[in-house]
Amino acid sequence: xxxxxxxxxxxxxxxxxxxxxxxxxxxxxxxxxxxxxxxxxxxxxxxxxxxxxxxxxxxxxxxxxxxxxxxxxxxxxxxxxxxxxxxxxxxxxxxxxxxxxxxxxxxxxxxxxxxxxxxxxxxxxxxxxxxxxxxxxxxxxxxxxxxxxxxxxxxxxxxxxxxxxxxxxxxxxxxxxxxxxxxxxxxxxxx
Amino acid sequence: xxxxxxxxxxxxxxxxxxxxxxxxxxxxxxxxxxxxxxxxxxxxxxxxxxxxxxxxxxxxxxxxxxxxxxxxxxxxxxxxxxxxxxxxxxxxxxxxxxxxxxxxxxxxxxxxxxxxxxxxxxxxxxxxxxxxxxxxxxxxxxxxxxxxxxxxxxxxxxxxxxxxxxxxxxxxxxxxxxxx
Numbered sequence: 001x002x003x004x005x006x007x008x009x010x011x012x013x014x015x016x017x018x019x020x021x022x023x024x025x026x027x028x029x030x031x032x033x034x035x036x037x038x039x040x041x042x043x044x045x046x047x048x049x050x051x052x053x054x055x056x057x058x059x060x061x062x063x064x065x066x067x068x069x070x071x072x073x074x075x076x077x078x079x080x081x082x083x084x085x086x087x088x089x090x091x092x093x094x095x096x097x098x099x100x101x102x103x104x105x106x107x108x109x110x111x112x113x114x115x116x117x118x119x120x121x122x123x124x125x126x127x128x129x130x131x132x133x134x135x136x137x138x139x140x141x142x143x144x145x146x147x148x149x150x151x152x153x154x155x156x157x158x159x160x161x162x163x164x165x166x167x168x169x170x171x172x173x174x175x176x177x178x179x180x181x182x183x184x185x186x187x188x189x190x191x
Numbered sequence: 192x193x194x195x196x197x198x199x200x201x202x203x204x205x206x207x208x209x210x211x212x213x214x215x216x217x218x219x220x221x222x223x224x225x226x227x228x229x230x231x232x233x234x235x236x237x238x239x240x241x242x243x244x245x246x247x248x249x250x251x252x253x254x255x256x257x258x259x260x261x262x263x264x265x266x267x268x269x270x271x272x273x274x275x276x277x278x279x280x281x282x283x284x285x286x287x288x289x290x291x292x293x294x295x296x297x298x299x300x301x302x303x304x305x306x307x308x309x310x311x312x313x314x315x316x317x318x319x320x321x322x323x324x325x326x327x328x329x330x331x332x333x334x335x336x337x338x339x340x341x342x343x344x345x346x347x348x349x350x351x352x353x354x355x356x357x358x359x360x361x362x363x364x365x366x367x368x369x370x371x
Contacts, residue, residue, distance in 0.1 A: 001215045020348075023192045027219030142323070142342055142351055148212060149351040150318075151342060 002028045006116040008107045008141070009034050009083060010042055017122050017152045018083055024150075025092040030117070032087055034096040035110055036076045037103040041137075046072055073098070104140030112146040119149045193348070194222045197316035199307050199341070200279060201228065204368035205322040205354025210283050212352045213320040217292045222317075224287050226296035227310055228276040229303040243268045273298065279369060304340030312346045319345055322354040 005028075007021045025032045039045065046068035049061040080096040087094040099106045111119050121138045142149050198213040200206045210226075217224050232243060242264065252258040280296040287294040299306050311319050323338045342349055 001211065020192045024216075024219060028215065139342070142338070145351075145353065148353050149323075149349075151349045151351070153345070153348045 002030050002117045004033065004114060004116045005030045005118045005120060006033045006035060006107070006111050006114065007120045008103070008122070008137070009036055009080065010103075010122075017120055018086065020150075020152055021120050022087050022090045022092055024118075024120075025087070026090055030092075032084075032092050032094040033110075033114060033116065034080050034083055034087075034094065035107060036080050036096070036098045037106045038073060038076060038098060038100045039103045039106075041103060044072055044075070103137045104144070107137070107141050108144045108146065117147055119145055119147060121149065121151055123151050123153050193217075193220050193318040195314065195316045195318075196222045196224050197307070197311050197314065197319045198224060198226045198283075199229070199303075199319065199321040199337075200226050200283065201303075201322075202275065202279065202365065202369075203322070203324070203354075204365050205324065205352070206279065206283075207369050207371060208354050209320055209322040209352045210286075212350065214287055214290060214292065216318070216320065216350065217287070218290065222292070224292055224294040225314060225316065226280050226283055226287075226294065227307065228280055228296070228298045229306045230273060230276065230298060230300040231303050231306075239272060243272065282370060303337045304344065307337070307341050308344045308346065316347055318348040318350055320350045320352060323351045324354060 002024070005021060005025055007017065009017065021032060024030070046065055048065045076098055080098065084094045084096045097110070099110065107119060107121070110116075119141060121141050123138045138149075138151050142151070193216060196213055196217050198210060200210065213224060216222065232239060252261065276298055280298065284294045284296050297310075299310065307319065307321070310316075319341060321338050321341055338351055342351070
């Protein structure tokens with residue numbers, strides 16, 4: 001019935017999503033695809049420094065931005081690798097992919113290209129005005145998906161991966177971390 | 192992971208797919224199924240007779256005999272409609288129990304969205320399985336979308352099953368698809 005499961009994963013994604021994805025895939029012998037969309041909505045997305053009255057981008061700022069963006073991308077891949085490893089250890093056939101664009105649209109497009117049977121998404125739990133302005137990825141996906149959708153709702157007591165804890169975990173596992181000493185001790189707006 | 196699975200069933204051909212997915216989920220996680228059918232006149236349910244729809248409440252008439260007769264007919268229609276729902280629920284329950292899943296069912300009258308959410312809350316369901324008919328745009332705005340209500344107000348995870356709307360569905364063909 002369910003042969004291909006697409007998991008839309010981001011940093012704020014609840015641990016519950018991966019746990020349920022793995023257990024579901026194990027039980028139905030399905031393939032997993034982990035997807036991370038690099039989108040401006042994500043809190044860790046780097047911000048380009050530019051000034052309204054001075055539209056010239058300095059080389060330094062651009063370099064800084066590029067570095068931060070690479071770092072951000074790299075972290076996303078590391079995150080996906082770690083989750084994929086977990087899933088493979090559980091005996092599930094797992095792939096991962098990182099795309100750029102509007103998260104909702106990318107998720108639906110990949111689901112139809114890869115002919116997924118089920119999409120797993122988390123819910124940020126935004127309500128009312130917040131939802132209208134910030135937009136809801138899960139809402140877009142539920143209205144436009146070509147297949148079934150499982151929305152995994154955060155329980156209050158469940159654990160989520162925060163960026164900090166992920167970094168600690170990484171620091172233990174990977175000795176050589178990407179070089180970003182340039183801005184690590186500097187204030188962000190201090191050029 | 193998903194031990195208690197609430198399945199929202201209605202009188203539409205998609206119910207079969209909804210139930211099948213819920214059953215496979217229950218088998219995967221050794222969960223219990225709870226089947227729920229919500230009776231609501233406002234629904235776009237082909238099993239509702241025109242008479243029921245016309246008299247959303249009971250008939251009021253000056254002549255007491257006419258009024259009594261009309262209300263009797265109303266009750267009969269209502270009863271028949273209820274029975275139809277229970278028959279579907281029984282059918283699915285038997286199928287699930289035959290598959291080794293412990294299952295119960297229940298039928299409630301009320302606004303579908305809020306009833307499903309409240310029921311999920313009170314029976315501590317881990318996941319709600321519900322069909323998505325795929326009305327979009329204006330149609331969704333006017334017909335209202337039960338699944339959309341449930342997505343926004345549910346206390347737990349939701350499995351939306353994609354059940355595209357089939358054109359020209361007669362009651363017979365729906366019956367055939369449900370009991371297939």
